[in-house]
Amino acid sequence: MKSGWRLQIQTGCTNTKAQVSQILKYCNSRCLAVVPQGGNTGLVGGSVPVFDEVIVNMSLMNNIISFDKVSGILVCEGGCILENLITFLDNQGFIMPLDLGAKGSCQIGGNVSTNAGGLRLVRYGSLHGNVLGLEVVLADGNVIDMLGTLRKDNTGYDLKHLFIGSEGSLGIVTKVSILTPPKLFSVNVAFLACSDYFSCQKLLMEAKRKLGEILSAFEFLDSKSLDLVLNHLDGVRNPLPPTVHKFYILIETTGSDETYDRQKLEGFLLHAMEAGLISDGALAQDINQASSFWHIREGIPEALMKAGAVYKYDLSLPVEKMYDLVEEMRTRLSDSANVVGYGHLGDGNLHLNISTAQYDDGILTQIEPFVYEWTSKHHGSISAEHGLGLMKANEIFYSKPTATVSLMASIKKMLDPKGILNPYKVLPHS
Amino acid sequence: MKSGWRLQIQTGCTNTKAQVSQILKYCNSRCLAVVPQGGNTGLVGGSVPVFDEVIVNMSLMNNIISFDKVSGILVCEGGCILENLITFLDNQGFIMPLDLGAKGSCQIGGNVSTNAGGLRLVRYGSLHGNVLGLEVVLADGNVIDMLGTLRKDNTGYDLKHLFIGSEGSLGIVTKVSILTPPKLFSVNVAFLACSDYFSCQKLLMEAKRKLGEILSAFEFLDSKSLDLVLNHLDGVRNPLPPTVHKFYILIETTGSDETYDRQKLEGFLLHAMEAGLISDGALAQDINQASSFWHIREGIPEALMKAGAVYKYDLSLPVEKMYDLVEEMRTRLSDSANVVGYGHLGDGNLHLNISTAQYDDGILTQIEPFVYEWTSKHHGSISAEHGLGLMKANEIFYSKPTATVSLMASIKKMLDPKGILNPYKVLPHS
Numbered sequence: 001m002k003s004g005w006r007l008q009i010q011t012g013c014t015n016t017k018a019q020v021s022q023i024l025k026y027c028n029s030r031c032l033a034v035v036p037q038g039g040n041t042g043l044v045g046g047s048v049p050v051f052d053e054v055i056v057n058m059s060l061m062n063n064i065i066s067f068d069k070v071s072g073i074l075v076c077e078g079g080c081i082l083e084n085l086i087t088f089l090d091n092q093g094f095i096m097p098l099d100l101g102a103k104g105s106c107q108i109g110g111n112v113s114t115n116a117g118g119l120r121l122v123r124y125g126s127l128h129g130n131v132l133g134l135e136v137v138l139a140d141g142n143v144i145d146m147l148g149t150l151r152k153d154n155t156g157y158d159l160k161h162l163f164i165g166s167e168g169s170l171g172i173v174t175k176v177s178i179l180t181p182p183k184l185f186s187v188n189v190a191f192l193a194c195s196d197y198f199s200c201q202k203l204l205m206e207a208k209r210k211l212g213e214i215l216s217a218f219e220f221l222d223s224k225s226l227d228l229v230l231n232h233l234d235g236v237r238n239p240l241p242p243t244v245h246k247f248y249i250l251i252e253t254t255g256s257d258e259t260y261d262r263q264k265l266e267g268f269l270l271h272a273m274e275a276g277l278i279s280d281g282a283l284a285q286d287i288n289q290a291s292s293f294w295h296i297r298e299g300i301p302e303a304l305m306k307a308g309a310v311y312k313y314d315l316s317l318p319v320e321k322m323y324d325l326v327e328e329m330r331t332r333l334s335d336s337a338n339v340v341g342y343g344h345l346g347d348g349n350l351h352l353n354i355s356t357a358q359y360d361d362g363i364l365t366q367i368e369p370f371v372y373e374w375t376s377k378h379h380g381s382i383s384a385e386h387g388l389g390l391m392k393a394n395e396i397f398y399s400k401p402t403a404t405v406s407l408m409a410s411i412k413k414m415l416d417p418k419g420i421l422n423p424y425k426v427l428p429h430s
Numbered sequence: 431m432k433s434g435w436r437l438q439i440q441t442g443c444t445n446t447k448a449q450v451s452q453i454l455k456y457c458n459s460r461c462l463a464v465v466p467q468g469g470n471t472g473l474v475g476g477s478v479p480v481f482d483e484v485i486v487n488m489s490l491m492n493n494i495i496s497f498d499k500v501s502g503i504l505v506c507e508g509g510c511i512l513e514n515l516i517t518f519l520d521n522q523g524f525i526m527p528l529d530l531g532a533k534g535s536c537q538i539g540g541n542v543s544t545n546a547g548g549l550r551l552v553r554y555g556s557l558h559g560n561v562l563g564l565e566v567v568l569a570d571g572n573v574i575d576m577l578g579t580l581r582k583d584n585t586g587y588d589l590k591h592l593f594i595g596s597e598g599s600l601g602i603v604t605k606v607s608i609l610t611p612p613k614l615f616s617v618n619v620a621f622l623a624c625s626d627y628f629s630c631q632k633l634l635m636e637a638k639r640k641l642g643e644i645l646s647a648f649e650f651l652d653s654k655s656l657d658l659v660l661n662h663l664d665g666v667r668n669p670l671p672p673t674v675h676k677f678y679i680l681i682e683t684t685g686s687d688e689t690y691d692r693q694k695l696e697g698f699l700l701h702a703m704e705a706g707l708i709s710d711g712a713l714a715q716d717i718n719q720a721s722s723f724w725h726i727r728e729g730i731p732e733a734l735m736k737a738g739a740v741y742k743y744d745l746s747l748p749v750e751k752m753y754d755l756v757e758e759m760r761t762r763l764s765d766s767a768n769v770v771g772y773g774h775l776g777d778g779n780l781h782l783n784i785s786t787a788q789y790d791d792g793i794l795t796q797i798e799p800f801v802y803e804w805t806s807k808h809h810g811s812i813s814a815e816h817g818l819g820l821m822k823a824n825e826i827f828y829s830k831p832t833a834t835v836s837l838m839a840s841i842k843k844m845l846d847p848k849g850i851l852n853p854y855k856v857l858p859h860s
Contacts, residue, residue: 070635070749071778093639117582126582128591129559145831150746151777152556153811154545154595155818155829156856157838161558161591165584182639205500209523209612212686213643256642260690316580319500347581348501381583388585399585401575408587414844426586 017143017174023056025141033423036168038110041102043312044389046167050424058109064088072180073149078109078173094180097124101298109173115165117385122346123216127164133177134160139416149177167387169422170415186258188265189290192281193245197323199277200247204345207251210268214261217252218346219297225342229296232303236296239282250297300342304353311354313371316381322350325374337363349384372398394428447573447604453486455571463853466598468540471532473742474819476597480854488539494518502610503579508539508603524610527554531728539603545595547815552776553646557594563607564590569846579607597817599852600845616688618695619720622711623675627753629707630677634775637681640698644691647682648776649727655772659726662733666726669712680727730772734783741784743801746811752780755804767793779814802828824858
């Protein structure tokens with residue numbers, strides 16, 4: 001792996017598993033390192049070469065292989081762009097169980113390899129639950145066919161899960177079989193304000209219980225996140241009167257009955273207003289307004305990019321502790337940075353972002369390792385949905401014990417003894 | 431593994447992970463084989479010793495460790511009986527995401543180890559989606575702590591999935607962390623009759639779309655299954671007038687609004703009746719009637735036991751092919767056996783049972799390998815939810831290719847090099 005030359009090629013875009021297999025067989029025999037690359041939208045450097053790795057670009061493996069309307073099971077190649085799958089399914093009356101801001105360029109093989117979370121997880125669960133099968137090419141070029149299209153299959157170890165979230169370091173995902181839910185036509189979106197974090201939590205508990213089966217998103221952002229979007233993105237406006245509230249919540253419901261779902265959400269909001277959990281709120285009157293509410297939440301990463309340098313952390317924490325970290329970080333950094341918190345509150349997933357005019361090592365040393373130590377102390381995860389990639393591989397011990405990491409390393413060694421697949425990623429370098 | 435003596439002990443019931451660790455360390459050092467045993471309710475011989483294995487009985491590891499009402503995350507020891515967890519959660523306003531006929535004696539560690547499916551899978555998905563963390567003792571006594579309590583955690587390979595469904599052959603599950611949904615109070619159950627299998631399928635598609643978010647079970651049984659229950663179980667009666675229908679469907683909905691859910695189900699049934707999909711039906715008027723409908727479906731295994739000898743097959747098949755197998759088997763066996771088909775239609779899971787007066791090798795040779803070959807030809811699974819255990823380990827190749835099974839064997843070898851954990855199970859003997 002320590003070869004002196006630099007080689008960085010597109011392999012002419014691979015379009016069959018046999019090609020992927022041949023490339024890996026060749027590279028493995030010559031100890032050439034490989035970076036599998038999907039849409040290259042990851043945030044932790046998992047899909048970019050570090051030194052002299054060969055990039056295997058999956059873009060041309062973008063065929064839909066089959067779709068079964070009785071079971072809702074889609075089988076496709078790993079290079080399919082998520083948004084194309086969403087559009088295809090929409091025409092069939094189904095939806096993908098995952099949706100991401102990066103859907104326009106991310107690929108399903110990459111989604112699977114990073115165990116992407118996103119906006120629908122609170123309703124449909126993780127890819128470990130929804131992916132029914134995979135075809136994977138191992139480092140030595142062997143093709144492992146685990147491409148089942150069955151909802152239940154207990155014949156031996158369910159090996160596909162090893163590859164879900166292993167960030168291309170154990171194999172390259174060439175085909176995916178995934179369970180897709182029927183499209184439900186009644187969608188409602190509300191944008192709400194809460195005066196304190198405790199109310200956000202209570203609102204979440206109430207929503208899980210009272211909106212139960214129709215709740216499809218429960219997202220939160222703090223006032224600093226909203227300010228960023230309002231200041232940096234064109235055409236975005238606050239749906240609520242300009243009073244400053246500390247927190248904003250976006251609730252989406254998805255169901256099969258327009259009238260009932262609306263009544264139910266309205267009833268819920270009225271009750272929450274009376275109980276003092278929300279201090280203001282707007283219910284989208286049409287699909288355009290619903291999109292504009294979503295645009296605020298989804299626009300935060302773009303607004304952060306426009307605001308300057310940004311240090312990004314994607315953390316899982318117990319919901320009741322989550323916002324304490326944002327506040328502690330604010331105290332710690334005082335005026336030197338703009339600390340914003342937003343994310344998937346329904347899943348206990350905080351996106352902590354620290355925005356500064358420019359990158360500054362002084363600020364970084366105030367953030368790290370503090371942010372990791374704090375997360376570890378509260379039994380959180382230092383990567384909820386982004387993965388470890390290159391940037392966080394060495395921080396794995398903040399979330400996983402040594403014995404568990406050793407076991408991961410043994411599996412890596414077994415499946416990729418020469419270490420050609422996505423080196424320097426996921427597992428600690430030493 | 432070929433020691434000549436027979437040793438079959440209860441280890442005084444282990445009650446801490448340290449005891450399990452010590453037992454395994456000792457057994458591993460002396461090459462003594464071990465069978466982990468939960469409630470011993472499996473149907474494929476996965477929890478029974480074959481020769482001289484030491485039984486590690488988990489019954490005393492039955493403590494609930496924590497429950498977080500905000501997130502709905504339960505952490506408990508592996509020996510907790512499923513029904514006790516269901517009762518505990520019920521008092522907290524939550525439910526287990528899995529429910530089985532054997533709940534009164536099966537244990538959560540065993541449920542996880544066999545990736546149990548059951549009656550709620552169509553709504554809440556599989557244990558791969560719901561189990562958030564595990565503590566596992568490996569063959570050499572090392573304790574692997576993967577006991578996360580987070581909905582999202584992408585720090586390294588998600589190793590817990592290796593142990594979900596590995597039937598105790600890779601490690602012993604000592605603790606489980608599981609996501610539990612809030613209890614929804616409005617439950618409705620309908621018992622319906624269909625005149626042909628095509629109508630059952632159409633009804634399933636309609637139910638997924640029209641009942642969408644409130645559908646919580648879609649079970650089917652054929653008329654021969656119903657006859658068995660009516661003939662062999664005391665106090666069971668047909669909820670429908672005695673006209674013979676070829677198929678019966680049990681639909682359950684679970685939601686948060688009594689009036690609306692009822693209206694919705696009634697509307698659905700009316701529509702299905704008008705469209706000719708159902709030929710008769712009854713909607714439970716109270717909880718007792720709902721239980722009596724469920725009792726018909728859940729009573730089939732007991733009725734089969736009372737009827738004589740039974741050959742049981744638990745298959746996943748594409749829904750549209752599923753019943754063809756029952757009919758072909760009936761033609762094949764003609765008068766020599768009573769062939770019944772029932773199961774979780776919503777998950778594509780058929781329980782094919784062949785009932786005879788007594789066990790007969792002649793009949794068995796007519797059933798096997800035909801049933802496996804047929805399933806394999808139609809890309810099904812020869813074990814949907816029961817696992818392979820001892821009885822079906824050698825049949826794995828009907829559902830998994832050689833390269834995949836080899837990879838499973840490599841993982842077994844890595845985690846349990848002396849092969850002490852549940853030998854002769856899951857993987858083929860040779």
